[in-house]
Every structure is written in C-alpha cells, then in structure tokens.
Amino acid sequence: MRLIAASASALALSTALVLGSALAADAAPADYPSWQDVQNAQASQAAKQHEIDVLTADLKLSQQKAAQAEQTEALAEETYNIAAAALDAATAKVGALQTQQKAAQATADAARKRAAGLIASLDRTGGGDPTLGIFVGSGPQTDQLLAQLGSMNHLSRTSAGIMRTAEYAQNAARALAQQASVAEAKRKDLAAQAATAYDAAQAAAATAEALVEAEESAQQTMFAQLAALKKTTAAVEAGYAAGVAQANAAAGIPPLPSGAIGAVIAFAERQLGKRYVLGGAGPTVWDCSGLTMVAWEQVGVDIGGHGSTMQYNHMRSIGHLVNIPRNSTQGMLPGDLIFYSVNGNPSDAVKTHVAMYIGGGQMIEAPNPRRRVRIVPVRYSDYESRLVPQVGRIVM
Template sequence: MAEHRTRPVSRVKPATVFSTVAVGAVTASVVAAGGPAMAEPDYPSWSEIEQAKQNEQTKQAEIARVAELLTGLQQAADAAVQASMMADEAWRVAIDERDRAADRERTLGQQADEADAVAEISKMRAGLLAAHLAKTAGNDLTTELVFSGDDTQKLLEQLGMASQLGRQANDVYEQAMADRNTADALRGQAAEAAAERERLAALAETRADEARAAADAANAAVAAQEQKSEELYAQLASLKDTTAELERQRAEGQAREAAEAAAAAAAAAAAEAAAAAAAAQQPAAPAPAGGSVGEPAPAPAPAPAPPDSGAVEAAIWFASQQLGEPYVLGGAGPDVWDCSGLTKVSYANAGIYIGTHSATNQYYTLAARGLAVPVWQIQRGDLLFWGSGGDYYHVAIYLGGGRILEAPREGVPVREYFIWGSPSAAARPAG
C-alpha cells in the first residue's frame, strides 16, 4: 500500500496488561457510536476498604468485589482494543479495493488509448480505399463502357478491379467500425472503473474516520482501565496486606496463564475435531468374504512442509529491528508500522511475497498457495491470524515458545509478546 493515514499518536499510557482471553464474550458489550452509555461501576471508597478489613468475611467479599471490578475493566479495554483492530483492518481492506480499482482504471485507460489509435488507422484506411474506388469505378468508367467500341476487355478488367476494391473497402469499413466500437467500449469501462475508484476512495475515507474513532475509544478505555486499576490494585493490596505492584504482577501472570491455557485448549479442540473429521471420511472396511478384502482407506493429508529456516530467520531479524517503533495505521516502514505492514515488509526482506497490506489478504494469498497450517502445528516464523468468519483483523509473526512479534495498535509500539486471545488461523510463508 503506497500511502497511509496518519493519526495523532495518543499520549495515553498503554495498558500494562493486554489479555483478550474474554474478548469474544464481551465484544457485544462494546458501545457503538451514538449508542447508550454503560453505567459507571460502583467502585469502593477507601473508607469502605478500611471498614471491610475489620471483619474477615466482609474482607473476603470486598476482595472478590475488587477483583471483579478489575476483570471488568480489563474486559472493557480488551473489547475496545479488538474493535479498534477490526476498524483498522476494514480501512486496509478498503484501501486494497481502492488500489485495485485504480489499477483497473489505468489498465482500461491505456487499452482505450491503444484502441483509439487502431480505430483512427482503420478509419484512414477506409477513407483512402473509398477515394480510390471513387476514382476507379466512378462516372468516367460508366461513360467509357457506353462508348467503348471494341476495347471491352480493358473495361471488364477495370470493372473487376472496381468490384474487388469495393469488397475490400467494405471489409476495411467493417473493421474500422469494429475498432471504433472496441475503443468506445473500453473507454466506457474505464469511466466505470474511475467511478468505482472514486466510490472506494470515499469509502476508504469513511473507514479512516471510523478507525480513528475506534482508536480513540480504545485509548480512552485503556486509560480508564489504567487509572481505575491503579487504585483498585492499591485497595486490593491493603485488603490482602501485600503491595499494589505484587497484586498487579499476580494479575498479569494469571492473565498470561489464562491466555496460554485458552490457546492450548482451542488448539487441542481443533486438533481433535480435525482428527474426528478425517476418521469420518474414511469408509469402513467391509468384512472379508471369500478371501477378499475391502478397498484400502485413503491416505491421510500430508503434514505441512517444514519452514525454510533461512527465510524465517531473515524475516524475524528484520521484524526484530523494528521493536519499539510506533504503530501507525497503514505504516509499512521505514519507522512506522501496522500489523500487516510489518509482516509484509519483513517477509519481503526474506524474498517472499505474502500478499497485500491486509491481514485478510495475506491469509488468503498464502492459503491459495497451500501454505495454510493448523494453529496447533505452528512453528517459528509462521504467521498467526486473529478473526472469525473468514475476516482477519490482526496478524503477527510466531517466534516459538508461545511468543509473537507484532505491531499491535495505536499507542502500543512494535513488541514481542505472549500469544493473546485465540488466533483462529495460521500460515507458513516460508513453507
């Protein structure tokens, strides 16, 4: 993608915790623009915390209440972040479609120009033949035929030539008309392509506005989560006689463990489903009769080819050089990135084209080459995709050991992180 929209980088401190384990369950709760506002939770006061510490049962109830509020804040932030990622990908897809329409407009315009030139040449040929025919087979030839005397052979030859010229002129005329119709049709198609490109350009502008609003909402949700959770962690620490930092670290560790467990459970479920589907497709062998046996079961699908380690390391090396650089929607270097811009340029550095500047396009480009792999069989260098229903809103490079390298979202720079949420697809560019 040749251009990108630059949004002002938020000064909001990015979330320390970014676990989207529960995103799927809370996405529907994200408030759409213009929708009803969510009720403000009932946060405990410090006096309530001090009172709760006087009674063990009340203290435990207050601990549970604070933990629930922290979870709710994290889920709201995660849902807003996911909505922002989805809005960013919608913009990338719109830009992709606009650029394809522009390419089609240019191609049709060039074809129309070439067809116009051919039509003009055909028109000139037809005119020259018509003029020659008029000179050879006009009124002079008729007069000569009437007063020819004995020289009829010469006149017959002239008539034959005139007839041949007439047929040739007719053919040239028909060709000239066909060439003109072709040129006009191509010009009309070019005009339609221009209108479509303008429509898609306007749609891309709308998607950019939506992405900007979603990013602002995500930053606001993360800021609220950070602001409120800071006090809640302090209250929790007071109730449990620990420190706020310890409670935060404990929550982060639990979030990471929950994400890893969710990813492992999803992978195991998918593997089990795939094995069951493969078993269901194999016909049962009939019982031997008369010494005969049933047809052999079909061979299982071949395992994905292992990745080219040289290409993998070249891509990862390039991506790792961008760690800490800012996320900008549409960024594809040299010092700003978004998710699919980072993966595209990183693998281009390894000499591999993985698709356009879109997570969705990259998955389908690689899948069309037979390079999609099951999520539970991922290896270092594979791409992980987040999304559902065939639409993917985020892509990252898998590093191994449950970690990824990604350009996550506005306000969070390129980073190495654990696998968050539940990636729904994977592909092996270097396979």
C-alpha cells in the same frame, strides 16, 4: 460447621491453658490474646479479603472494557483494510478499461483515415466511368481500362474492409467507454466506503485510546488499593497482574532459525519498539499486517497483501493453512502466521489480527496504537479476540 470448629478450638485452647498453668504456673504470660481477639482478627482478615475480591472483580471489569474497545478498533481497522483493497482493485480496473478504450478508439480513427485515403485515391483514378471504354473499342486502350477497373474494384473492396474494421473498433471503444464509466461509478462508491471506513477506524482508535487511558488510570488506583490491603507495593501488584497473563512462557527471545525464515524473523525483530499506525508498512511505523507483509517480502514472498483477512484468505487459496490444536502452540513453527478473530473460528469472515510465531511459545506483533512492536507469549483467548486454530505456513 465453622462455629462448631471455633468452639472446639476455644475449648482446646482453654484446656491447654489450664494444663499449662498446672505444669508451669510461673511460665504463663501475664496477658495473652483472648479468643475474642482471635475472632476479631479473623473477621478483619475476612473483611479485607472481601475488599480484595471486590477490587479484583472491578479490575477484571476494567480490563474487559478496555479490551472490548480494542476489539471494536481492530474490527474497524480491518474493515478499512478490506475497503482499501477493493478500492485499489476498482481503480486498477478503471485504468485498464480506459487504456483499452483509448487503444480501440485509436484503431478506429486510424482505420477511418486509411479508408478515407483509399476512397480519395479511387476518385482520383476514376476520372469518369472507365467501363464505358470497354464497349467502344478494343486494343491497348481497352486493356488499360480493364486494368484500371480491376484496381478500382480492389481499392473498393479494401476500403470496405477497412471501414468494417473501423466500425468494429469504434463499437468496441464505445462499449469499453461505457464499462469504464460504470467501473468509475463503482470506484467512486468504493472510495466513499473506504473513506468512511477509515474515519470509523480513526474514531474507534480515538475512543479506544481514551477509554484505555481512563481504564488504565483506574487500574493503577485499584492496584494501589490492593497493595494497601495486601501490604504490597503497587508496582508488585501491577507486575503480578501482567505476570499471570504470561505464566509458563519461555524466557528470553528464542534463537533465530537458519535460512530464509530466520531472515524474516530477524527483520521483524529489528522493528521492535517502533510505533503502530493504521496502514503502516515501514520503515518507521507499522500495523499488524504491514509488519508480516514486509517481513516476508524480504525473501521475495507475497503473503497476500496488506490486511489480516487478505493474508488469511491468500494462505487458504494456496493451500498453506495448517490446522493446530485450539489454545496451544503445539504444531506451530517459527515464521508461521498467527490469526485472530472475534470468535476464533476459521469461518469468521474478518480476521482482526495477525502476528508471527518466532518459537518458544512467543510471537512478534504490531498490536495497536497504544503499544509498540513487541514480542509476547502467544495469546489464546482474551476479550479482544480469540486465536484461530490454523496458521499460515510458508515452506522455504
């Protein structure tokens, strides 16, 4: 069809030239591009377009590799957050059991000491067998012996009760010591897991950083090549690539809402430009969940601890998850917690990222070690993660 169209165009061009020369022979140019020139130009344009398409595909693959490395990093970091939280809970349990064990042991020791004192008192007041005096006479001496015997019986019963208390407390102390020992073994295992997870997260971060740096360098080369082919500048090309991801986003930073939510967002915005560090919770470095956690702490709200998964699970446990349309900011309110996971499903066990919606289609986040705290349009889907169609909402 293209060949037929080209032939028709050539015939029309030839006809026009003949008619044009007949009407105004002296107006025709001395020379003009031939049809072959037109075909060559079209072929050159097609070749350039092919090169552009190849480079664009390479650029997309490069971006995908970098994003996949960042996804691995995010999963490793959240695995560490979960392990660290389990370690903290185990450490607290060991401490509580040890405290209870010490209290039980102290009770047992005190009871034994008291019982020993009573037994010693019994021996001192006995001085032999007082019951013999009952059968050898009567009168005041007999009455005194009976009173002494009653006192001794009372002391005996009391000391027996105290000894039972001591025995119970000692058994409790032994049981608590055993539980503490088991808990300590588990704590050590969790500590090893947390250390391994931390090392894995750091290694994943280093790998991602090296890969992203290499890919960004390759991307800059491709931007320059694209610019040469399209006769644009590399800066414009890079700006265009970034602009596509942010198309239709609201311009500027939305105004702060009033009240407590406004205070939360204002605090988060004061952290703009600060570095990302795994486990960071201010005041100079942050990670994603550290930023949201401390921002809400400014108004006395606990959103579930330091970890994207923990914050999501806490919001679910208190009934503060709100369903929203998939791939949309419709229904989001300023202050809402925005969650991401590998598949973007609420059922995903690990939530890889958390950010805060600030209105106008934008969110504030501490993204990763290569990017500082920033405000960006809400992302719905990329190679790193997908938006979970639920937000955590704190009603003030």
